[in-house]
Amino acid sequence: MKNVPKSNFQSTVYSVVASIPRGSVATYGQIAELAGRPGAARAVGTCMRNNKDTHTVPCHRVVASNGTLAGYAYGDGLSTKKKLLQKEGVSFKTNGTTVDLKANQWQPKRSR
DNA sequence: CGACTGACCTCGC
């Protein structure tokens, strides 16, 4: 059944990613920080790769710090990821592989 | 239990 969190960290990461509102995107570093482990962006990516529930954990809403689509282990990869984001109302740059963070980056608390 | 990898991030040239 769906994904079965083995570690607390993974569970936290899933909760954060699942908390991202539709039409917004968050960076790995931001998720890692919200998960309680700032700087563990790689660990977040590791968990996402093992993620089995793309519907419960919209990993496609997670992008790199610069807004570029890091990766996607489902569908056609980044192509599907980009398509999903566009369907949710996320704006993309001219290259077509970068998200407009200043317009779609998720802000959990409205700070900084 | 030990070591390598990986959907990253930041600094340097």
Next chain:
DNA sequence: GGCGAGGCCAGTC
């Protein structure tokens, strides 16, 4: 502004 190397965290083999 683009390319390259190093470092940090967690997971999997």
